[in-house]
Each structure stands twice: as structure tokens, then as C-alpha cells.
Amino acid sequence: MPIPTVYYLVVAAALFIIGTIGVVTRRNVVIILMSIELILNAVNLNLVAFSQLYGLHGQVFSIFVMTDAAAEAAVGLGILIAFFRNKETVNVDEIDLLKW
Amino acid sequence: MTPLATMLMNALPMLALFQTDMEPVAPRFFFYMLSGIALVSAIMVITRKNPVHSAISLIFTLLSLAGLYLMLYAPFVAGVQIILYAGGIMVLFLFVIMLVNLERNLKEEQFNRQWVVGILATLSLAALVAYVYVKGKSVFPDRVAQLPESLNVQQIAIGLYQNYMLPFEIASLLLLVAIVGAVVMAKKRI
Numbered sequence: 001m002p003i004p005t006v007y008y009l010v011v012a013a014a015l016f017i018i019g020t021i022g023v024v025t026r027r028n029v030v031i032i033l034m035s036i037e038l039i040l041n042a043v044n045l046n047l048v049a050f051s052q053l054y055g056l057h058g059q060v061f062s063i064f065v066m067t068d069a070a071a072e073a074a075v076g077l078g079i080l081i082a083f084f085r086n087k088e089t090v091n092v093d094e095i096d097l098l099k100w
Numbered sequence: 101m102t103p104l105a106t107m108l109m110n111a112l113p114m115l116a117l118f119q120t121d122m123e124p125v126a127p128r129f130f131f132y133m134l135s136g137i138a139l140v141s142a143i144m145v146i147t148r149k150n151p152v153h154s155a156i157s158l159i160f161t162l163l164s165l166a167g168l169y170l171m172l173y174a175p176f177v178a179g180v181q182i183i184l185y186a187g188g189i190m191v192l193f194l195f196v197i198m199l200v201n202l203e204r205n206l207k208e209e210q211f212n213r214q215w216v217v218g219i220l221a222t223l224s225l226a227a228l229v230a231y232v233y234v235k236g237k238s239v240f241p242d243r244v245a246q247l248p249e250s251l252n253v254q255q256i257a258i259g260l261y262q263n264y265m266l267p268f269e270i271a272s273l274l275l276l277v278a279i280v281g282a283v284v285m286a287k288k289r290i
Contacts, residue, residue: 006233006240009240011135011138011139011168013226013233015161016229017223017226020222021222022146024218024222025219026146026210026212027211030196030197034151035146037158037189038142041161041185044181045168048169048172051174053241057263059174059256060256062177063256064271066180067271070275071278072278074282075282077286078285079285080196080200084199093213
């Protein structure tokens, strides 16, 4: 007896909610980037779960999502290092150089 | 032909029959265990004070998600998940944590001032999703069609190189831009 698809969707939704809470409430930029990875993983789980019903396109697309996650992590952490060198902080509410 | 080989040859059809008849071992138990580990360590990611602990919890989430992909008959995506996420992205995260980790950071307030509003807004989103899933539960079919697992990699390769050729090339360009961008950002002076 296989697991119904909606179970996987519920797990993915819970992961998405947890990741969103992390993005909205934390101050540390590194943990915010990790929460974004959680959100992307929730989307991937949805895509792979639906690929069982509608062919393999979902799995192909989830590989594209992983590519985007890698690029996003590299650029985001690069920005973080550049910022940390100038201001010695990793808290988002102290990153306000554009607010002069 | 040696006796052992003939014995194996005779045993092969029986073995194949045995394998096709075999049900996966307690799929429900594995599903609940893997999703439980994934959710608990996801909560640990967003509540730990030390970013290194968060990163290690995130590795547990990623590995159990790879297990869920295996349960969904997607072995290639599970392998890519382990190699790329748990092996590549998390190493990058740990390196950056070691570069930017401050002792005084652990003593500071970890949650920002509007965290109550944030959690309330997110929980309303959760209520919306739960409503949709409870109402539309019958839309999703219960029994899923299982794809042949042995063809998974070939099928994905055909998808990537035939149907999604242009997005694939655009993804490679995106990675190139990300490499250049990361180097430019992290370099001291250009």
C-alpha cells in the first residue's frame, strides 16, 4: 500500500512554513540563507511527489531548482563576506547602508 | 559450465519471481520516520543559537529528504540531493560560518523585534494551505502509478537534453554568472 501523494504535500508544506518562519524571524544572515534552502527543498519535494502522477518533468525541474539553489547560496554568501569585511556584523537589521 | 553457475542459472527465475512479489518493507514506517526527522531538524535549524548547529541540523533534513525521494522512486534526484546539497552547498555554508562567526554574536538577541507578527502571518499562510489540502484532498489520487525505477536516469537525461535543452544551457550560464559574481563579491580589491 503506497503512501498517498497528499501526505508528501503536507510534509512539504510544513517544511515551507518552517523555512518561512526562519526567514521572517531570525536576525543572522547565514540562518536566513539556510531557511531559504529549506523553502527550496520543500518545493523540490512537491515537484518530485507530483512527478509520480504526471511523468518525469517534475524531477527534471527539481534539478533546475537545485542549480538555482547552488547559485543563490554562492552569491548570497559572497555578499555576506563582502559585507562582513566592511561592517563586522551578520545581523540583517544592522545591514542598512542603503538607508543613508 | 561449473555446477555453481548452473545452480545460479536455475535459481535466477525463482529469484526474479521472489523479487517481484516482495513488498517494500514497511513503507509507512519509513515515511513517518523520514518526515519526522526532516521536520524536527528543520525546526532545529531555525531555533539554534549557534549557526554551526543549524548547519548540522540542515544536513539531517537534506539527507532524510533524499530518503523521501528514494521512497518516491526518484533515485537520481536523491543522489543529486546528497552530492550537491549535503556535499557541496553545506560545505560552502560551513566555510562561511567559520569566516564570519563571532563570539559576541552568540550573546545577542537571535530573533528580531517583529517576530510575533512574522509568526502570525506565516501561521495564517499555514491555515490557508491546510484548508486547501483538507478541502481538495479528493483531487489527489490515492494510488500512485509507479514509474520503472531502472529507467529513471535515462528518462531524466532524455528530458534534460531533448525537451529542456534551452533551459539546461541557461542554467549553465547562470552558474557561470554565479561563479563570477561570488568571486567579485568576496575579493578584497578587484
